[in-house]
Amino acid sequence: MSLTRHLLLFVVLVCGTYGLVDYCAVNKFNTNSTYLQFTKEISSEEYAIAGAFKSLHCCAKGYRSIEWYKDGRPYPWPGGVSHFILYPESANQTIYAQKTSLESDGGNYSCLVRNDTTEKRHMVTLTVMESVTYSGTPLPTYVPKDVVVQLGDDARFFCEAFVGHIPLPDAHSAISWWKDNSSEFLNQHRVSQMVRQRENKQILGSHLFIRGVRREDLGKYTCRITNLDLQPLDLTVSLRETEVLLQTEPARTTARRTLKLVCIALLIPLLLIVLYLQFGLQLRLFCRDSLCRPDHNDGKQYDALLCYEEHDAEFVLGVLLPTLENRYNYTCIARCLPPHDNRAIWNLELAGAAENSRRLVVVLSPALLGNKWTSTCLHEVLSVLHGLHPALVCVALQSLPKNEFVKGESGCTLPSLLCGLSAPVEWSGQSEANRRDFWIYLRLRMPPRDRSRRGAQDCKQPIAQISVTGSNKKKAIRANSHESLEVLV
Template identity: 50%
Template sequence: MVSFSSIASKAESSETKTMWVRCIVFTLTITNLFSVPGVSGDEDFCVMDTFHRNSTWLQFTKELSSREYVVEQKFKSLHCCAKGYRSIEWYKNGRPYPWPGEVSGFILYPESANQTIYSKSVVESDAGNYTCLVRNDTDELWHTINVTVMDAAGYSGTPLQMYEPRDLYAETGDEVRLFCEAFVGRIDLPDAHNKVTWRRIAQNSSVNLPERFQVTKKPREDSEILGSHLLIHGVRKEDFGQYTCQISNTWFQSVDTSVWLREIVPYHDEIQEKSAYRQILLVFAVIILSSLTLVALYLRFGLQVRVIWKDSFCKQETNDGKDYDVLICYDDKDSDFVLGVLVPTLETRYDYRCITHSLGSVGGNFGSTWPTVLNGPAQRSRRLLAVLSPSLLHDSWTNIALYQALHTLLTIHSRIICVTLQPLPKCDSAKTAQGENLLPLLHAVSLVEWRPDGYCIGMGDRSRAHKRFWASLRLHLPPYRHSRQALSPKQELNQMSLATTGSGVNACTAIGTSKRGTLLTNSQESLEVLV
């Protein structure tokens, strides 16, 4: 016999079970009412496979497709994965969210912080351009996705590329990843399978990837969309180049996506390179400026420096049995220049011992009797200086006369200096009428041109021209014998300047005292004949 207490306990247990069953049924009902089919599989899309960046600025966190394909009456979600933002706004063909049903059936998924919009059953009117605008207090980003709705019968054509990759730039040692994605559709066959392959393009041929590379498949939307990541840990020099991703479907149809991995120069290297370029340009500028400065200094002081060097370091021509430094021969018409300018300057300013001989009184053709009267003095002189002028050549300033005069002088002395009182005659050919070549004779002697015009002015370019004349003349004379107190190079340059000024005064004075110069010449010649 069953007691009342046992019956009561059984009834209580049955009521408890009934209550638990009712709670479970209610919970499942609530879950079914508020759950979103399909979204649960994509709710973590913007959390998985994000870029490894520890920054907080406004940016997209993973690769975003620019085109999306969906079969009609199926679930579809669009994503705008970002961080560092305060708001995300969605637009379809420029119209802000929310949209009426005839515009689009996509709605926001709040659990993704507005990064995802979805539609449980896509219709043809859902096709179009969807743009997400991501903003913070100072910046904004936007991304557009073109949605294409396929026929409900499915898709079995060539895979459709969805992600358009851009060239990546990295430094050696960085970690990079390449991405490709395509819509392949879905075929309900037992042996149906889709495939993705990465290859490296080297010298117009494809090569397999090294084992240290990692390839991962990324399917979504019930495997109707197939993507893949190529991960490279620790980029090497040989890793830079072109890569190709090939996505194929069951019908052996494929689409290729190419992307370049390029090397970037570190910022500090760019600074060093720019600094190196600046240093090179600076060195070139210094070299050019130095060269121009040296050229200018040489043109201005080159002759003076050469003269100082010659007088200071060249071997002096002493103890050679010579009595004079220079024998000066001239015509009587040039005595004002010779006795009033040339000889006083050489003797008083530069301490050269000079002997003069006038050739104007020598009879016969010019040059024929020169050896007879000049051989004796020439043997006692270290240089023979001839003042060439038309008067010395009997007013025959031609190539033939010059050839005859130079040829005769070279037979008298081996070291000839010719001071020309006017420019040499111009000619079409260097040969004389008899076929004799004048150029070798011009190179065998030392030519110094005198410019008498404006000599008494002693200023500007004319004064500089006469300084060059005296420097050029001294350069061909024997080294300066320091019979007086030795002068420093600076004093030597000052002395040369004074020589020009002083000679100008002597020249101006000699023009008015030519008669006195003639008497001096005659008395000196009489003394030479007596000796």
């Protein structure tokens, strides 16, 4: 009797061991990839009878280690926590207990598989039941998932449930697949069902394989599991085409894409306008100085000849001249013009210096016009100076007179004369922004900057803000060039 009992125990152990090793080795997904992944459908719910054999699985590949936890506590576990142990022959993919305990073995078990770069976790909840037999509604251990395929590919479904075991001759459980309440489809040669049993037939599962999916194969499928033919469990899934899934929201996707394109089309011009308003002058000046090089072989000695009236000497020699020379590296020469009544001798006074300069910069103020700030006087002065030098740059100390239609001796009006010249640059020293724009506009009318020359106080000379109104008092003026000192003498 003792020999028979040991023989039966040996058979049970051998069969159980074979089941442990075989479970993760069969019915795997049809893939040749080597990255970290689970190799088959793994249950998320498990059920066991107290005192019976039970195993839990974590079938995977592409991993370097598997770690098991129960309720967050890592393996190994003392007997008061769990009686489950690792089965090394399955590469640690399986844990099992010869006899489950109602008090300690139930709970949440999880496996963590990882390699050098990736990790995946799966959790299964084990419920241990006290009753030796179970005849209630089947309890799902794996709920099938919807499948999305392209036409012509293969489809695979799986469902599984705990059905228990009743020792009666007419008691049996069953599992089958149905499509849209029709069994004719399942009789085709390219459709097959495979019933899977484990845990001494207490857990019943089934695979449904469809080879070469056709359009008529799409639809809903139901997995029905029965226990004693009285209490069925129906699990329903869908088979859909990939293109159908992608086209479920075409209108919304197109609308979003159109909205994005419209926003981009509106924002880009707006951004360009804002950038131009903020940095347009600086960009124009930078491009001009970078792309255009000064011509040192034009026979000119100076970049600019500065012409002014004696009352404007403080502005010219205290602000304009030192800033152009020291900050922006221009070579300049300054000439004080004879009084307004002696314009006839301007040609004699300025001819040589004008011919030797690339620009003729004239400071326009009421004092230069004999305190007659009119279009007539301004037209006469600009006509004389334009005849001296074709590249005339006007710096106005106050706004030019308007609404006066005056023709000179040649029949040219003041607006047409100004159109032939560079637009006058108006000095306004009230704010830093106005002074910055003044120097940018003036430099745009000057020759390209020669960066090879360095002033004695390059980028350090402040732009002074001084009064430019006439005064009868003697002015203390510090010139920054030999020509400026000559004018002062």
